[in-house]
Amino acid sequence: MNKKKICAVAVAVVVLIAAIFVLTACNKYKWDSIGAGDSAGTVVSNGGYYVEQGGYAYFINGYVGDNDANDWGTPYKQSIMRAELNADGTVNNATAKVVVPKSIYNQSTSGGFAIYGDWIYYATPNNDEDTTGTASTTHTDFMRTKTDGSVTQLIGTINSRSSNYLFTPTRVLFSTDSNATVYYFDFSGMKENKSLSNRKGVTEGVLIENATSVVWGYDLSREAGAGAQVSDYIFYTEKLTDDSNSYEFYNKLCCVRYDGSDRRVLLDNTSFLAEGDNYLNTPEKVFNFTLSKLFYESDNEVTLYYTKSVEINGSATSVGLYLNTFTLDGGLGAAGEKKLTENSSTTFFPMGKAEGILLQSNSKYYLVTGTGADDIKLSDGRVVIGASSTVQAVIDGYVYYTDANALYRINLDAAATGGSPNAERIIAAGVKTDWLALEFVDKGDNALLFYFDTEEYTYTSYVVLTAFEGEELTPVMIGDMTQADKDAKAEEDAEE
Numbered sequence: 001m002n003k004k005k006i007c008a009v010a011v012a013v014v015v016l017i018a019a020i021f022v023l024t025a026c027n028k029y030k031w032d033s034i035g036a037g038d039s040a041g042t043v044v045s046n047g048g049y050y051v052e053q054g055g056y057a058y059f060i061n062g063y064v065g066d067n068d069a070n071d072w073g074t075p076y077k078q079s080i081m082r083a084e085l086n087a088d089g090t091v092n093n094a095t096a097k098v099v100v101p102k103s104i105y106n107q108s109t110s111g112g113f114a115i116y117g118d119w120i121y122y123a124t125p126n127n128d129e130d131t132t133g134t135a136s137t138t139h140t141d142f143m144r145t146k147t148d149g150s151v152t153q154l155i156g157t158i159n160s161r162s163s164n165y166l167f168t169p170t171r172v173l174f175s176t177d178s179n180a181t182v183y184y185f186d187f188s189g190m191k192e193n194k195s196l197s198n199r200k201g202v203t204e205g206v207l208i209e210n211a212t213s214v215v216w217g218y219d220l221s222r223e224a225g226a227g228a229q230v231s232d233y234i235f236y237t238e239k240l241t242d243d244s245n246s247y248e249f250y251n252k253l254c255c256v257r258y259d260g261s262d263r264r265v266l267l268d269n270t271s272f273l274a275e276g277d278n279y280l281n282t283p284e285k286v287f288n289f290t291l292s293k294l295f296y297e298s299d300n301e302v303t304l305y306y307t308k309s310v311e312i313n314g315s316a317t318s319v320g321l322y323l324n325t326f327t328l329d330g331g332l333g334a335a336g337e338k339k340l341t342e343n344s345s346t347t348f349f350p351m352g353k354a355e356g357i358l359l360q361s362n363s364k365y366y367l368v369t370g371t372g373a374d375d376i377k378l379s380d381g382r383v384v385i386g387a388s389s390t391v392q393a394v395i396d397g398y399v400y401y402t403d404a405n406a407l408y409r410i411n412l413d414a415a416a417t418g419g420s421p422n423a424e425r426i427i428a429a430g431v432k433t434d435w436l437a438l439e440f441v442d443k444g445d446n447a448l449l450f451y452f453d454t455e456e457y458t459y460t461s462y463v464v465l466t467a468f469e470g471e472e473l474t475p476v477m478i479g480d481m482t483q484a485d486k487d488a489k490a491e492e493d494a495e496e
Helices: 413-418 483-495
Strands: 009-012 050-053 056-060 080-085 089-101 112-118 119-126 138-146 151-157 164-167 171-175 181-185 203-208 211-216 233-239 252-257 264-267 288-298 301-312 314-326 338-341 348-350 357-361 364-368 390-393 398-403 406-411 425-428 437-442 447-453 459-464
Touching: 050 112, 050 437, 056 089, 089 119, 151 483, 203 233, 211 288, 233 288, 233 301, 252 288, 288 348, 301 348, 314 357, 338 357, 357 390, 390 437, 398 413
Parallel strands: none
Antiparallel strands: 009 211, 050 056, 056 080, 080 089, 112 119, 119 138, 138 151, 164 171, 171 181, 181 203, 211 233, 233 252, 252 264, 288 301, 301 314, 314 338, 348 357, 357 364, 390 398, 398 406, 406 425, 437 447, 447 459
């Protein structure tokens, strides 16, 4: 796993009651196989709109948003396409073919699709009609299609198009903001040799209850047949529900594996007490935790970021932003905690336990390492990042950020040593930033950025970041336009 790759999904005060809705129509999911993929290959960048598996790239073919033209086989734009990768890691667009002819969409900015083994897992709007003939405008189907397109199965349907969700090797986890429950559809009992729309073999249930915050994410580089991974775990804070202590000011920081096994309490009201302390008499050592983000350091280790508050004289008071590291073999304890800042902002970009965070405060970004006076301002005369900017990635010492739909970079190493590096514009315009996160795929010699290019009718494009030598990069579009967009572009070109 590349430690510079970040996958952080924060789900604060989550979740949804699955209100499963019986719909009258069903699709047959007929589609010609496009040939075998590389199911034994390493999967890179799960959870967005571009995923690699072995020698193939899978990507959402442009952006439409929510739409009602989603019968199986109809969508072209916003479907999933597959293409072969060139030797240098770029996409051979001449080989691109539709593998999932459905519209891939959910309002959640932490959605996207994922690949495990032979299967592509995705969320798609459900437009089936109820008994009155009215098409749904609120339901979402969770589905999977084999990587060659030959078999498709419906896993489950929920009455939401904005739920947070996570695909795992055997379950879909999902939630909304309405309460504090994480639900699951377990598809490990489904037969894999034929298309299914009746959910046969799927079970459902509750994974987490009484949560106040939840964080989960994807391992951005997962080998086929990999054993236990730290990304298999969901981290959450659990409020007190027992009548005997529900009035007390603390909660528990916990974790559980996606399949419901290995449930643990990691921190509670006794974790920070010294020998001889009584938690009732030392309120300054008893905390309420709120999880914010995570950063995968390796397959075995993840850094968690959380804020803490204490109750003093009957009033809750924030005591800052912290990080702590969880490992598969060692868990997480109070001794590993590191305070980053008194600032309890949750608007920051995590870079791992060794590098700290880029904290946004008062429309400026700060490098915060948890070393107190040595924390370095990235603004105020050294590096100017506009108030509307959003940090997207940190790769090889450069901070990549967007501002007004353009992409820039600054040299973080120069800023950290007192320099004043100028911002360099990588892409002039057209970078869509209001849905899924931009896809940075670091291949060592080649670092690529995949994004929806609004200058090209919002289709998926990429640039090779390592090719930047001072001149703005020209994006390369992958996939294929619909005929309507091709006609519109031809008319526009003729007018010019």
